Amino acid sequence: MHIEDPDYLEGLIRGDKKIILQIYEFFFPKVNGFIKSNKGTRDDAEDIFHNALFQITVRYKREKFEINTSFEAYLFTVCKNLWRKELNFSKKRVRKNPEIELVSVESITAKSILEQQRWELFDEKLEELSPNCRDLLKAYFKQKPYEEIIESFGYANENTAFQRVFKCKAKLIKIIKEDDRFRKLMK
Amino acid sequence: MNSKTQDQIEKYLNGGLSKEETKDFELKLNENYEFAEEVKLYKYVNEGLGEESWFEMGIEKDNIQYQMMLKAANSSEGQKTQRDLLEAKEVYFAKQRQAKQRRRIYVAISSAAAALLFLLMTTVLAPSQSSDELFVAHFTNNDMPSLVSRSNDGVNDLFKGIQAYNNENYKEAINYFDNYYTEANAINPLVYSYSGWAYAYTGDDKKAFSDFNKLADSDHLDSSKGLWFNALLHLKLNETKEAKSSLQKIVVDENNFKFAEAKEILADLK
Numbered sequence: 001m002h003i004e005d006p007d008y009l010e011g012l013i014r015g016d017k018k019i020i021l022q023i024y025e026f027f028f029p030k031v032n033g034f035i036k037s038n039k040g041t042r043d044d045a046e047d048i049f050h051n052a053l054f055q056i057t058v059r060y061k062r063e064k065f066e067i068n069t070s071f072e073a074y075l076f077t078v079c080k081n082l083w084r085k086e087l088n089f090s091k092k093r094v095r096k097n098p099e100i101e102l103v104s105v106e107s108i109t110a111k112s113i114l115e116q117q118r119w120e121l122f123d124e125k126l127e128e129l130s131p132n133c134r135d136l137l138k139a140y141f142k143q144k145p146y147e148e149i150i151e152s153f154g155y156a157n158e159n160t161a162f163q164r165v166f167k168c169k170a171k172l173i174k175i176i177k178e179d180d181r182f183r184k185l186m187k
Numbered sequence: 188m189n190s191k192t193q194d195q196i197e198k199y200l201n202g203g204l205s206k207e208e209t210k211d212f213e214l215k216l217n218e219n220y221e222f223a224e225e226v227k228l229y230k231y232v233n234e235g236l237g238e239e240s241w242f243e244m245g246i247e248k249d250n251i252q253y254q255m256m257l258k259a260a261n262s263s264e265g266q267k268t269q270r271d272l273l274e275a276k277e278v279y280f281a282k283q284r285q286a287k288q289r290r291r292i293y294v295a296i297s298s299a300a301a302a303l304l305f306l307l308m309t310t311v312l313a314p315s316q317s318s319d320e321l322f323v324a325h326f327t328n329n330d331m332p333s334l335v336s337r338s339n340d341g342v343n344d345l346f347k348g349i350q351a352y353n354n355e356n357y358k359e360a361i362n363y364f365d366n367y368y369t370e371a372n373a374i375n376p377l378v379y380s381y382s383g384w385a386y387a388y389t390g391d392d393k394k395a396f397s398d399f400n401k402l403a404d405s406d407h408l409d410s411s412k413g414l415w416f417n418a419l420l421h422l423k424l425n426e427t428k429e430a431k432s433s434l435q436k437i438v439v440d441e442n443n444f445k446f447a448e449a450k451e452i453l454a455d456l457k
Binding site: 015017020021024025028029030032033036037046049050053054057058059061062085105106107109110111113114115117118119122123126137141143166169170172173176177184185186187 | 190193194197224225227228229231232233235236237244246250251252253254255256257259260261264265267268269271272273274275276278279280343347351356358359361362363
């Protein structure tokens with residue numbers, strides 16, 4: 001049986017080995033499944049899962065934060081973002097981009113924490129938009145075709161939908177910039 | 188910022204500006220720091236919230252938040268956390284490897300035991316067997332169905348699930364099958380054979396029986412496989428009475444899967 005959610009985070013931060021093993025037992029298979037179905041291997045999944053746990057612990061010990069979803073959902077999002085980042089890195093590596101340099105695990109972790117915080121700020125602000133704007137942008141970010149968006153949201157034509165996406169995105173950018181965290185995270 | 192500028196930013200990020208327009212845009216980027224920051228924010232929001240398989244957030248090394256987290260990761264406490272987590276990782280995957288090895292040994296021993304049992308049964312002793320011995324003697328992966336999907340819905344999850352099942356990654360298999368059951372427009376009831384055994388191997392017998400019953404209750408031509416797997420799982424759990432009940436349902440129709448074997452087992456259980 002799964003233990004209550006708050007105990008996972010608390011146990012992880014405390015370094016409770018029993019809890020960490022339970023985290024692996026209950027949540028690793030889903031992450032492994034996701035990574036393997038997105039161009040990765042089991043080894044990749046093991047590394048990403050470990051890095052996610054390290055990232056969460058370092059961040060929490062430095063700056064306590066709240067998880068608004070379940071621990072499982074949060075951990076999965078962190079792993080998913082780390083894997084997206086890793087795919088980006090691999091893409092650059094394949095292209096032999098000169099920007100690629102050898103960096104320490106700690107440096108990668110620090111960057112990942114900042115990226116995760118930025119992502120959380122964007123995602124949180126998206127939820128603060130009006131329901132119509134929020135749903136429209138979610139559909140847009142999911143790359144739903146404009147024809148589908150026009151039909152679902154009842155717009156007259158593609159141009160109207162396009163203009164509405166523009167306005168909603170401008171609003172999103174505005175409220176992101178107005179948040180106190182923006183300067184700290186972006187500058 | 189006016190909508191024309193926003194339009195230009197979006198077009199630039201999507202590669203929609205002409206060569207000349209791109210040149211002018213990049214000139215403005217180099218000259219105007221505020222504008223460059225705005226463009227970066229649009230880029231990060233688009234990539235971060237988008238469904239692309241990757242994103243770029245361009246972390247600057249002089250960012251104070253980055254420096255602070257780097258210091259925390261490099262601190263002795265951070266290093267201890269890293270060591271503890273690595274140790275836990277090692278322990279977990281070592282256990283996984285051992286369990287896999289144990290399963291292999293179990294299969295080897297089971298096969299040997301089944302062969303020996305068969306020898307004894309057909310030669311000298313011919314005794315009645317215990318339930319779990321009957322399970323070992325009668326369960327074979329060859330009885331698992333071959334699946335062909337008639338639609339594309341959830342087909343990826345289905346085959347990944349079967350692959351994970353065949354690799355003995357039963358929890359992973361369950362996740363895939365769950366996705367399949369959610370996504371597919373028409374569920375192939377034979378898939379319940381796989382998810383049922385995946386549940387059985389992870390110790391969730393209740394869900395295993397539920398899946399076998401779904402197969403048995405379906406209109407599929409091979410629905411009686413559900414009865415057979417139901418009986419085998421009861422045998423595995425030494426639940427002889429329940430196993431008999433499922434086997435009796437099989438022997439009422441000679442067209443049912445494993446009709447003859449079911450009769451033999453019922454005779455052994457008497």
